[in-house]
Amino acid sequence: MSAKSVVSTKRRGSLKPRRGSIVPAQSSKEMPWDLFDRLLLPLLCCHAVAIILSNLLNILRISQVTTFTLFMWFAVSVVGAILFYHHLKVSxxxxxxxxxxxxxxxxxxxxxxxxxxxxxxxxxxxxxxxxxxxxxxxxxxxxxxxxxxxxxxxxxxxxxxxxxxxxxxxxxxxxxxxxxxxxxxxxxxxxxxxxxxxxxxxxxxxxxxxxxxxxxxxxxxxxxxxxxxxxxxxxxxxxxxxxxxxxxxxxxxxxxxxxxxxxxxxxxxxxxxxxxxxxxxxxxxxxxxxxxxxxxxxxxxxxxxxxxxxxxxxxxxxxxxxxxxxxxxxxxxxxxxxxxxxxxxxxxxxxxxxxxxxxxxxxxxxxxxxxxxxxxxxx
Incomplete structure (x- = not known):
């Protein structure tokens, strides 16, 4: 178990008899819901835009690009931008x-x-x-x-x-x-x-x-x-x-x-x-x-x-x-x-x-x- 993945409780041994057992979990049960929530709506929008653009291009006979291909292009670009935006930190x-x-x-x-x-x-x-x-x-x-x-x-x-x-x-x-x-x-x-x-x-x-x-x-x-x-x-x-x-x-x-x-x-x-x-x-x-x-x-x-x-x-x-x-x-x-x-x-x-x-x-x-x-x- 790495030092970065736990919160050390050795300094606060006095807390155990007062507040119950506080231990560092080897595998946290928490899920990254916040990142999922931040990505969900943009990905849905990417899918909707891909469907509309693919149908429009096919109707106009400009291109035969599939919806899946367009979605992957949009998704990779948007997810990359969001992850960069999400991880910016202040000094x-x-x-x-x-x-x-x-x-x-x-x-x-x-x-x-x-x-x-x-x-x-x-x-x-x-x-x-x-x-x-x-x-x-x-x-x-x-x-x-x-x-x-x-x-x-x-x-x-x-x-x-x-x-x-x-x-x-x-x-x-x-x-x-x-x-x-x-x-x-x-x-x-x-x-x-x-x-x-x-x-x-x-x-x-x-x-x-x-x-x-x-x-x-x-x-x-x-x-x-x-x-x-x-x-x-x-x-x-x-x-x-x-x-x-x-x-x-x-x-x-x-x-x-x-x-x-x-x-x-x-x-x-x-x-x-x-x-x-x-x-x-x-x-x-x-x-x-x-x-x-x-x-x-x-x-x-x-x-x-x-x-x-x-x-x-x-x-x-x-x-x-x-x-x-x-x-x-x-x-x-x-x-x-x-x-x-x-x-x-x-x-x-x-x-x-x-x-x-x-x-x-x-x-x-x-x-x-x-x-x-x-x-x-x-x-």
């Missing part, structure tokens, strides 16, 4: 990137990767005084600045904006990218979840990202940079007991799509990285944290609710979530997509680092009647 020196939620493994490794590529990184932690923040600062190249950034705190977001403005490297006019990685998961059926928990989920996953974008946008606009949102395939796939997360992820993606249209005339790109369960690393959920949420929810239910659901059903529903704490998480696909969104000259509007099974499930959820989806994925 990293002097460019500044803000990353939120760096207490999570994915954001932590993203900060390290972008730092290694030569970017100046401002890494936001919900709690500045923590081992992860110290370790990131210690292992960085000197271009990493760790800051306190709780996306639910207006004061901390404004302070972060001021700190970044006052500490830009020589020649930098503003932020090249803001990467929203801060997230918080609320588990349980809607009736079980206390309203403060729902509010916290919305504040962190949706409102915090929206407000931080408002505050940082003037700095991003100066550099014609980009805003990157880390989302989840749950924005399109219904998942019982995870309704709050599905709702906030769908809201975040809707916000990002509208923002992309609003900022396009200003020269600012907006990308969504919609990661799957495997690539997104939901397996980093702490088992102790999940059990604590479960105990709190059960204690707050009324006697009528407890009698309606029963403790056995309640425990069974929560045990179905154990797979998110017990399986290994390959962070490579999500990290790679986030890096691409930051370094490509022409980033994609949407990245989908998902497995083949997740892609099929998403296609069924989006394009097939609901009864068809329920046959395969219904409870």
């Amino acid at each position: 990293a020196p002097g460019k500044v990137i803000l990353i939120t939620g760096c207490e999570s493994p994915l954001a932590w490794f993203l900060a390290r990767k972008l730092d290694d590529l030569g970017f100046t990184i401002f890494a936001g932690f919900t709690k500045r005084a923590c081992e992860d923040a110290d370790q990131l600062k210690e292992e960085g190249t000197g271009r990493i600045t760790v800051l306190q950034l709780d996306v639910t705190s207006e004061r901390q977001m404004l302070e972060a904006s001021l700190l970044i403005s006052e500490n830009l490297p020589d020649g930098a006019r503003g932020l090249w990218a803001v990467v929203h990685c801060a997230t918080w998961v609320a588990l349980g059926e809607l009736e079980w979840v206390p309203f403060p928990v729902l509010r916290k989920s919305i504040d962190i996953n949706l409102l915090g990202a929206a407000r931080l974008t408002q505050i940082m946008l003037p700095l991003v606009r100066r550099t014609n940079g980009r805003i990157v949102f880390l989302s989840s395939a749950l924005s399109r796939i219904p998942a019982p007991v995870r309704g709050a997360q599905c709702a906030t992820q769908a809201g975040l993606e809707g916000l990002a799509v509208c923002l992309r249209h609003e900022l396009k005339p200003r020269g600012v790109d907006v990308s969504i990285v919609s990661a799957g369960e495997f690539a997104g690393g939901t397996a980093w959920l702490s088992e102790s944290s999940m059990l604590e949420q479960a105990r709190n929810m059960w204690a707050l239910l009324s006697d009528e609710q407890k009698q309606t659901y029963g403790e056995e059903y309640f425990e069974q529903a929560l045990r179905s979530l154990e797979k998110y704490t017990n399986v290994d998480a390959d962070i490579l696909p999500a990290v790679r997509s986030l890096v691409d969104a930051c370094v490509r000259t022409f980033p994609l509007p949407r990245y989908t680092p998902v497995t083949r099974a997740e892609k099929i499930q998403t296609l069924l959820a989006e394009h097939f009647p609901r009864p068809v989806y329920d046959v395969f994925y219904g409870n």
Whole structure:
């Protein structure tokens, strides 16, 4: 296994007991869907043009070139141009990137990767005084600045904006990218979840990202940079007991799509990285944290609710979530997509680092009647 094909986890041995098993996969299950999506429409257009041109040439008796020959000529030319266009990268020196939620493994490794590529990184932690923040600062190249950034705190977001403005490297006019990685998961059926928990989920996953974008946008606009949102395939796939997360992820993606249209005339790109369960690393959920949420929810239910659901059903529903704490998480696909969104000259509007099974499930959820989806994925 080559060093370039894995994300080293030796530096973060302390994460294993806290966040589950995070391992480098020898063969990533992610498929290059983003490149397929970028090539699909141009290839279909090449085929359509080849059919029209071939028939026209035959009717006018100018040439007897076959449709297949014309298609191959067009396809080779177009695919070559797109691949060149797709792989253009910006120069990293002097460019500044803000990353939120760096207490999570994915954001932590993203900060390290972008730092290694030569970017100046401002890494936001919900709690500045923590081992992860110290370790990131210690292992960085000197271009990493760790800051306190709780996306639910207006004061901390404004302070972060001021700190970044006052500490830009020589020649930098503003932020090249803001990467929203801060997230918080609320588990349980809607009736079980206390309203403060729902509010916290919305504040962190949706409102915090929206407000931080408002505050940082003037700095991003100066550099014609980009805003990157880390989302989840749950924005399109219904998942019982995870309704709050599905709702906030769908809201975040809707916000990002509208923002992309609003900022396009200003020269600012907006990308969504919609990661799957495997690539997104939901397996980093702490088992102790999940059990604590479960105990709190059960204690707050009324006697009528407890009698309606029963403790056995309640425990069974929560045990179905154990797979998110017990399986290994390959962070490579999500990290790679986030890096691409930051370094490509022409980033994609949407990245989908998902497995083949997740892609099929998403296609069924989006394009097939609901009864068809329920046959395969219904409870």
